[in-house]
Amino acid sequence: MRVKDFKEAIRWQVNDLVPQCTVMEYQPGNGSRYVIMFTRVPPAACEGVGCMRGSWLVALPDGAGQGHCAVFAGSGYLDPSYVAEKLHLGNRDDALVLTEIIGHVLSRSTPSALDEEAHRDWLVEHIQSE
DSSP states (O other), X not given: OOXXXXXXXXXXXXXXXXXXXXXXXXOOSSSOOEEEEEEEOOHHHHHHHTOOTXXXXXXXXXXXXXXXXXXXXXXXXXOHHHHHHHTTOOOHHHHHHHHHHHHHHHTOOOOOTTOHHHHHHHHHHHHHHO
C-alpha cells in the first residue's frame, strides 16, 4: 500500500542526461524504490528491432549493474500482467505501480493502482480470462 501520491513520490526526473532519455526515481513511501529509464526507439531502428514507430525502450535497472528492459508500443492499453512479464516482475504490487508509471510517461491507459475498485474489477476479469 502506498502512502504517497504519484507526483509527490517522484524524487527526481532528469530529461537531459542522455538526449531524449528520461530517468525517473519513484518512491511510493512503502520502502520500495524504482529507477526507470525511458527513451523512444529511433524511427530508423524500429524496422531493425521489429517494433512499431513511436515505440519506447523502458529499462528497469536493479542497482547492481543489471536489470531488465523491454520495448513498449507508444499507444494502446497497458496491462500489468504484460508489464510484469516483459520486465520480469514477480510482485503484483510492483507490476501495478510500474504499469501506472509507464502508462503515465507513455500516455497509455492503464488500470489505476490507486483505484482499488477498478483494480478488483480488472483482476476478476483477468483471472476469468485465463
